[in-house]
Amino acid sequence: MSSSDSIDAATDIPDQPEHPSELDPAIADAVDGVTNRFGAEGLEQMIAYAEKSLDEARAALEELGD
Secondary structure, eight states, X not given: OOHHHHHHHXXXXXXXXXXXXXXXXXXXXXXXXXXXXXXXXXXXXXXXXXXXXXXXXXXXXHHHHO
């Protein structure tokens, strides 16, 4: 995925609440843990997997909305 794909994908994000909540510590721990254990390459793999999971979750929500 190119950086322009990432930017395009970011525009598909649904509207966020006016006052976004803080980052859940479990999410920060997961990201930091992968980064510390696997470095940048592992973090890239985590992001790719997360993007795939996000697409699947959005598709499931859309299906439920129909």
